[in-house]
Amino acid sequence: LIGSGGVWVWGVLKEMAEFNWIPRPRDYTSEGSRYARELLVAHKHPLQRKEAPSATVIVRGKGKTRPEKGDKGGGSVTSAVAIDPLSDPLSSGSQLTGTSVIDDPLSAASMASTTSGPVPLSFVPKGEDTEDAPVGERGLTWDAMRVEILSNYTLTGTISVTQWVTKATIEGPGVSSTSSGRGKAAQGSKPVDRTKSRMAQLDESPDDEREKQVQQMTQEQYTSHLRFLNQELIAAWDSDERVQALKIAIQCAKMLGDVSVPQFYPSAVVLVTDTLETFGKLVYDRIRQKGVVYDPVVGGLPKTISSDAFFDEAFDLSSISAEARETCTNWLYKVASIRELLPRFFVEVAVVACYRFLYGQSKFANILMRLAQTARGLGDPLVAAYARMYLVRKGIEVAPAERSYLLTTFSDCFSLFHHLSKPQDHSGPEAFNLYSPALEWILYCIGKKSTKESFNEIIQSYKDSINLAVVLRHIISSFEAEHVTANALAIVQLIKESDESVPRADLFIAFGEKLGQCPPPKEQRLQVLNEVWKVVSKLEDPEQYTRVVEVYIDFVVRHFSMREVNVLLKDLLKHVTVNKAFERVISRLQNIMERIVREYSDFGAILGMDGFMPLMDLFQSDSKYGACKILLDVFTKNQAPTDDLVIIHTMFDIARSLHDALDSLSFEDERRQVSRLICKYMEKIDFGKDVEQQLNFYRECREAFSNLEHVQDRLVHAVSALAMKTHRLVGGRHTKRTAVFVKACLAFCHITIPSIESILLRLHLFLLGGQVALVNGMVTQCEAFLKAAITLIADAAQGTDPSSAAFRNREETLLTFLDSFVSFLIVVPGHPEQGPFYLVNGLINVLEEYTWSASDVKLRVYFKLLHLFSTYYQMKFPYSIPLVDSNDTLYGSTDTYRTEVRTILNRLLEEILVLMAKVVEEKDGKRKQGMAALDLFNFLITSAEINASSAKLAVNLFLLSRKSGAVDSAYAKHSLHHVKNLAGASYQELYRKLASV
Secondary structure, three states, rough: OOOOHHHHHHHHHHHHHHOOOOOOOOOOHHHHHHHOOOOOOOOOOOOOOOOOOOEEEOOOOOOOOOOOOOOOOOOOOEEOOOOOOOOOHHHHOOHHHHHHEEOOOOHHHHHHHHHHOOOOOOOOOOOOOOOOOHHHHOOHHHHHHHHHHHHOOOOOOOEEEEEEEEHHHHHHHOOOOHHHHHEEEEEEEOOOHHHHHHHHHHHHOOOHEEEEEEEOOHHHHHHHHHHHHHHHHHHHHOOOHHHHHHHHHHHHHHHOOOOHHHHHHHHHHHHHHHHHHHHHHHHHHHHHHHOOOEEEOOOOOEEEHHHHHHHOOOOOOOHHEEEEEHHHHHHHHHHHHHOOHHHHHHHHHHHHHHHHHHOOOOOHHHHHHHHHHHHHHHOOOHHHHHHOOOOOOHHHOOOOOOOHHHHHHHHHHHHHHHHHHOOOOOOHHHHHHHHHHHHHHHHHHHHHOOOOHHHHHHHHHHHHOOOOOOHHHHHHHHHOHHHEEEEEEEEHHHHHOOOOOOOOHHHHHHHHHHHHHOOOHHHHHHHHHHHHHHHHOOOOOOOHHHHHHHHHHHHHHOOOHHHHHHHHHHHHHHHHHHHHHHHHHHHHHHHHHHHHHHOOOOHHHHHHOHHHHHHHHHHOHHHHHHHHHHHHHHHHHHHEEEHHHHHHHHHEEEEEEEEOOHOOOOHHHHHHHHHHHHHHHHOOOOOOOOOOHHHHHHHHHHHOOOOOHHHHHHHHHHHHEEEEHHHHHHOOOHHHHHHHHHHHHHHHHHHHHHHOOOOOHHHHHHHHHHHHHHOOOOOOHHHHHHHHHHHOOOOOOOOOOOOOHHHHHHHHHHHHHHHHHHHHOOOOOEEEEOOOOOHHHHHHHHHHHOOOOHHHHHHHHHHHHHHHHHHHHOOOOOOOOOOOOOOOHHHOOOHHHHHHHHHHHHHHHHHHHHHHHHHHOOOOHHHHHHHHHHHHHHHHHEEOOOOOOHHHHHHHHHHHHHOOOOHHHHHHHHHHHHHHOOHHHHHHHHHHHHHHO
16 A cells, blocks of 8 residues: 555554444434534515615716716716626626626627717607616507518619719819818818808809719618718718708708609618717707806806706706807707708708707607798699608607697698598509508607597597598507497497408508507497408308407407307308418417417317317418417416316327427437426326326336436326325225236336336435335335345446446446435335345445445445434434334344344445545545545444444544645544533543544
């Protein structure tokens, strides 16, 4: 043996010749009482969130930091933030520094692209919807509308664009433009001269400074061109060339006069107004920077007005400086001097928020009304429609409570739609889609938080002036559901009388969505449904029909009985079974089925409907798999435990369909999901005290779901629980019939467990079977389970490299299993012929031949066996099973039994000491040897009688652990303290020896 540790152990081995292990008698009941700790009531959960120090929250939002309430400035916001140590690290910032930042590279890239220039001005008045509101409460937003327009109105060919190119661009970057020179020269001039100079620049003809170039652009080039103009506008502004920036804004607005490609015009409006928004924000920010007043309370120091103050209705105009008013007036005069109506209108709408600096909120009603009337001068109906849309968009931002101009705008739109029925450019039925976004946005802003009177006024205007389905659809969609459904019968009649500009199905879908949100009066519901279905049932297109049913199914299942649902399903089947039309609408049919089953918890009533199972039969292949998965998932969540045979057999077939759809190519996650659903399904089946029928059900499940290991595992647990349920029903005393039934349950488990692939899982299940068998007093069946587990332990290491991480993980799991297995062996009675340690000796033989990754792991196994045989020596075991005699009752008082226990204990101790000598040669061996010595020391003083030889061995073990220098000092200190607290002269003498070491 090599090393000081080996020499020490060799000396201890010599002393073993004189040492005879004598287990100490123990009274487990008194020890439990003596060492029990006092139970204290926990008033606070140990993982409860604690108040953290102040953390700086950096909000990277719209180009600036967001101040908290009461903070008038920008910058970082410092607030007390409670940091949850268990929170998702990806959903928060650095918790070590207390700073919440967005470090996601994709989010950072997105923010970099959106904040490269000034963000378009977007006023959110107090009390209005914000981006933080739930989606259901926000309704339609401009961002959503913008994305929808850009995705639906695209350009397939090219568009002619009059591109204005400055002379500086033509001449090259080394030559400055005339406007740039004027701008720089004007910086040193007097204010009056500078103003005159800029007005002169504005009055100059574009031909004096620029040259026209008409180019053909694709949609991508058009977007890039506007992005370039936006950057040019920002660059001109940063260079103090304000007039040049205004000229760029004017030229962008002029682009909206081109309607040569009408199908792209809505997207062009969105792209151009983005640039105008940038211009409007720049002007607004410049005026706000000049709005500085002096607060005499703080000694005349300058105080900048917070931008939030401009959204307050109690805004004090006296706080605006004269310079800010003059700058604002100057800009508004510049805009008013634009000669052409179209650019003047769009630019003025872009800077409409600046009127706050002159009039506060008081004049916005007149200003917006004037702009609404100005839009009447736009001759082209398409241009006028989107000009009004932009006006309403800005009007809602600056004056959300103002309604009069909205109604005027909507009234003016009626005159535009008369052109749709005339044969002219972008008019007629093909133009409905072009006007739809503008009309939708205007009506949404009118309908938002509107009153019942406003809705009735709009409906009356519709009846009196126009009968277009496109208008009616947006009226229905834009107003609150309670206003629409309060006039449900009238709306249905209007839908019937509307023209064909929009498919009738779309109108009923919009109306059905409102019915789902807010039903009509109870006495009208059935009449409304019947009136709707008189039209819908005549739809011949299966796709349109199923779209309507998909929306109305929510209204029907919530407010009608299953009778009406069944009638609807029958009518649905009539429409989709013609020429196999269901194949084209299979996804909608699946949604309809899902909404029905999620609404009702009584699956018996659902399956009893005449139209439901024929609907399920329409699903084939992949669609059937998805439908079965949804149905089984809802069943496991909503269904109470049942013994209804109809429900059981129907859901059993559905579960079997899911099982049969899996194959060797199925993903493991998919197999796991199906297994979870089937296991939950089995939990819902309960035959009460009819345990035999329950076992028959489990037998059918074993046969049907044989390819899913998790299901087989769950079946073993379920049948074991069934045997224990029978044990409880008979009070632990079986009759002949119940004993036979429990044996059948155990046989079920013994047959099922070998079909499971995982060896470690099989080990635990064999142990479970043995425990259930012994509790029910069936010792022979218990031994069969335990022998199968002991035999299986030898196979646990096969096929894995002992040096691999997978082997070590499996080894740790095996050690955990051995803890439970050895603990259970205490109560297992010995064999009448093979002896009291028949099973334990077999376990020791298997463990000795097992290939362990290191000697210290094998040491841990032998320590478990030491504890086992030390317990075997006691006259009364720490626990027992009722009506089952363990070895303490069968053999505990015999000398032969106790002598054999001591012999095995000494043999195990010798093996442990040999392993301790070998472990020092392995990696980190000194620490492992010291820990093993201290563990054996603690076991010795706890479980062995202390005499001269055992005390000497204990001292040597403690000294060996100290000499290793790698043992936790606290562990050694507590071990010594434990010896001190033990009663008896031998322990006190041992403590004095240990303390003197």
